[in-house]
Structures are given as C-alpha cells and as structure tokens.
Amino acid sequence: MQPRARCVRSLALSAMDDPLLRWRAEFPIVERTNYQISNSLGAMPRRARERLMEFADLWETRGVRAWGDRWWNLQFEFAASIERILGVAANTVSMHQNVAMASQAILSCFAFESPRNRIVYSELNFPSVMYLYEQQVRRGAEIVRVPSGDGITIDTQRLCDAIDERTRLVPISHVLFRSGYIQDARAIVEKARRVGAFVVLDVFQSVGALPLALADWGVHAAVGGALKYLCGGPGNCFLYVDPAERAALKPGFTGWAAHKDPFAFSTAGQDWRDDGGRFLNGTPNVPALFAGIEGTKIVAEIGLPAIRAKSLRMTAKMLERCDRHGFALRSPRAAEQRGNHVSIDVPFGYEICQVLNARDIVCDFRPGAGIRLSPHFYTRDDEAVAAVDAIAAIAASGEYRAFVGQPRKPG
Numbered sequence: 175m176q177p178r179a180r181c182v183r184s185l186a187l188s189a190m191d192d193p194l195l196r197w198r199a200e201f202p203i204v205e206r207t208n209y210q211i212s213n214s215l216g217a218m219p220r221r222a223r224e225r226l227m228e229f230a231d232l233w234e235t236r237g238v239r240a241w242g243d244r245w246w247n248l249q250f251e252f253a254a255s256i257e258r259i260l261g262v263a264a265n266t267v268s269m270h271q272n273v274a275m276a277s278q279a280i281l282s283c284f285a286f287e288s289p290r291n292r293i294v295y296s297e298l299n300f301p302s303v304m305y306l307y308e309q310q311v312r313r314g315a316e317i318v319r320v321p322s323g324d325g326i327t328i329d330t331q332r333l334c335d336a337i338d339e340r341t342r343l344v345p346i347s348h349v350l351f352r353s354g355y356i357q358d359a360r361a362i363v364e365k366a367r368r369v370g371a372f373v374v375l376d377v378f379q380s381v382g383a384l385p386l387a388l389a390d391w392g393v394h395a396a397v398g399g400a401l402k403y404l405c406g407g408p409g410n411c412f413l414y415v416d417p418a419e420r421a422a423l424k425p426g427f428t429g430w431a432a433h434k435d436p437f438a439f440s441t442a443g444q445d446w447r448d449d450g451g452r453f454l455n456g457t458p459n460v461p462a463l464f465a466g467i468e469g470t471k472i473v474a475e476i477g478l479p480a481i482r483a484k485s486l487r488m489t490a491k492m493l494e495r496c497d498r499h500g501f502a503l504r505s506p507r508a509a510e511q512r513g514n515h516v517s518i519d520v521p522f523g524y525e526i527c528q529v530l531n532a533r534d535i536v537c538d539f540r541p542g543a544g545i546r547l548s549p550h551f552y553t554r555d556d557e558a559v560a561a562v563d564a565i566a567a568i569a570a571s572g573e574y575r576a577f578v579g580q581p582r583k584p585g
C-alpha cells in the first residue's frame with residue numbers, strides 16, 4: 175500500500191469510531207458533496223422539508239386558524255430550544271428575522287448622552303453589525319473601534335482597556351467571522367460590568383459549534399442565528415437579554431407582538447411583556463420557523479461538548495495538512511482560541527474557491543480571511559483533510575485561471 179493511501183484511509187473514521195456520523199443520513203447534501211460551509215449555511219436536515227410541508231398544509235387547509243393551531247406559538251417553541259443551547263433561563267429569548275434586527279431591538283433601548291455615550295467594539299466585528307452601531311452617531315454616540323494587530327485576533331486587554339465609565343454599549347463577536355478566533359467573553363463582560371457598560375455578544379459564529387454559558391459569563395444580551403451551526407436555515411435569528419436587566423429596558427423598535435396582550439389591539443400605548451417577548455416587534459416569520467426548528471433540535475440532542483470535541487479533532491488535522499502544504503493561515507492555532515473554521519490565505523483564493531465549489535467541495539472565500547473551511551458534526555475527518563489537499567492540487571494545476579477576472583458571485 176502507498177504511504178499516502180494508508181494515511182487517508184486511517185483518517186476515514188467509520189460510524190462506529192465516530193458516533194456523530196450516524197447523523198449524516200439526516201442531511202442529504204453532505205452525502206452528495208464535501209460540505210465545508212456550515213460557518214455560512216448549515217446543511218438542511220431532511221426533516222425540514224416535512225416541516226415546510228406542514229406549514230403549507232396548515233395554510234392551505236386551516237387558513238387564518240393556523241395562527242391558533244400552531245403558527246403563533248412556534249416562535250416561543252423555537253426560542254425555548256435556543257435557550258437550552260445558550261445555557262440561559264426560560265423565556266429570555268425572542269426570535270427575529272436577522273441579527274441586524276435583533277441588534278436594533280436591544281440597541282433601541284439605549285440613549286447616548288455624554289458622558290456615557292461610547293460604543294466600543296473591535297474592527298474585526300461583522301461589518302453589518304458595525305454599520306448599524308455606527309449609525310448611532312446621529313443619536314449622540316461616539317464610536318471607539320479597537321484595532322487588531324494581526325487581522326486574526328483581538329488583544330483582550332486592549333479591548334478591556336477601551337471600556338470605561340464613558341462606555342454605554344460593547345457589541346462584540348464571540349467568534350470572529352473571518353478568522354474563527356474565540357474572544358474571551360467572560361473577561362470582557364467582567365470589565366464591562368465593573369464600569370457599568372452593557373455587552374451585546376454576537377454568538378452567530380459560535381452557537382451550535384461551541385458550548386456556551388451566557389448566564390454564567392454574565393452576558394447582558396446576545397444575538398445570533400440558527401442558519402449556520404444550528405442548521406436552521408435563513409430567517410431564524412434571536413436576541414437573548416439577561417432577565418435581571420430586562421425590566422429596565424424599553425425598546426423603541428417595537429410592535430404589537432411585544433405587548434402583554436397583543437390580541438387586545440389596545441390603542442392605549444405600548445405595555446411591554448415582562449418576559450423575553452418584550453423585544454419582539456411585528457408578525458413572526460412563520461415559514462422560516464417551520465424550516466429551522468428541526469436543525470436546532472438535532473444539535474441540542476447531540477450536545478455541544480461532543481460537537482466541540484469532534485471539531486477540535488478535525489481542525490487540528492486540517493491545520494497539520496495546511497502546514498504540510500505551506501499555506502498561510504488566517505486562523506489561530508491554539509485549541510482554546512480556535513472556533514469552528516479554518517481560514518486559508520492562498521494566492522488566487524477566490525478563484526480556487528470557485529473551482530472547489532464546481533467540484534462539490536462547498537466552501538467560501540472572504541477578503542481578509544481567504545478560503546474558509548468549516549467542518550461540522552456530520553463531516554468525516556477524511557473529507558476535512560481532502561478539502562485542504564484539494565486547494566493545493568488546484569493551485570498546482572492552474573485550473574483556477576479560468577475564473578480570473580470574472581465577476582464575483584454572492585454567497
């Protein structure tokens with residue numbers, strides 16, 4: 175046997191060695207492709223189709239009565255499954271269309287009056303979130319953007335030093351979307367609490383991939399979504415708010431769903447709910463909720479410790495392979511800093527990514543990150559390694575040249 179063949183076979187763990195592989199059959203796309211993009215869009219569970227059919231059947235047969243049958247309460251059922259994954263109390267999560275809207279719901283509770291008018295975050299936040307917070311300048315906010323020395327990590331001390339008595343909000347990513355670097359949420363929240371600042375932790379790149387303990391870390395509020403590692407499709411994002419903070423918060427971005435008695439349609443003004451539903455606004459995104467609930471249930475059933483242990487094993491193998499190929503990494507190496515994806519910076523990364531996708535090695539490219547590869551619980555170890563090897567093979571073959579100069583596609 176060739177040494178290389180032996181090596182690849184030893185990486186191909188069977189379902190007996192890797193019990194998480196039994197979930198593969200539940201995710202049709204992972205049986206057909208090498209699916210390395212769960213950091214962007216988790217694979218669709220087979221059961222999502224059944225739930226969408228259930229949505230359509232209810233709409234078709236029950237019409238408006240579907241609200242009472244199932245539609246209205248589905249948002250609370252979904253929120254409850256998110257609460258379990260976040261490690262927070264019941265009735266503390268509300269469902270939203272996307273992170274920008276979930277962020278707006280919490281942001282709208284605050285005024286920005288000097289001297290406590292600063293919003294502090296790092297330059298490696300997700301840009302959409304930055305755009306929203308930057309607009310608060312027109313409401314009196316002052317933005318403090320903490321730079322990253324290397325474009326991969328943020329120095330925790332540097333970020334903590336920027337948070338002081340002038341700080342109102344600290345909206346930061348738990349795991350950075352480019353590099354997958356894990357920020358020390360506990361340390362940042364601890365500093366913020368000491369000086370009276372409020373942290374909004376964006377857990378989009380960690381929820382469903384890492385065990386989270388938001389209540390234990392003392393996080394004031396968190397935003398995130400189900401479409402990546404929770405395999406819950408687009409349109410299912412959430413906001414968690416610490417119940418101890420809740421009563422004092424009165425969201426300006428609001429609507430009838432946040433009212434204590436929404437179906438009374440009172441015109442006497444807003445009377446906010448006392449639970450997490452206080453941060454809702456209008457009609458829930460019902461088809462998205464149907465599509466997404468099964469993925470979240472599967473992740474909860476598997477459990478985050480098992481998912482994390484497998485992720486660390488796979489990303490360690492990928493990093494070892496990157497080193498063998500001499501690739502520049504845009505991700506941290508240390509296990510305690512490593513999220514769930516590996517960012518590989520190779521010349522013509524965008525074009526190589528197009529060839530990978532054409533070959534059904536599904537991944538993405540981000541400026542400043544390179545090619546992002548993200549295995550998940552349904553990935554085989556040999557697939558994770560094969561995706562790294564394919565980058566080297568495509569770079570060597572020159573096949574990527576067909577894509578040079580072509581307009582870039584969304585995704």
Ligand SMILES: Cc1ncc(COP(=O)(O)O)c(C=O)c1O
Pocket residue numbers: 214271272273274275300302303347349350351376378379399411
């Ligand atoms: C850290 C982080 N925040 C937010 C988003 C997306 O925000 P939105 O739901 O507003 O599109 C992403 C998407 O990739 C992300 O990685």
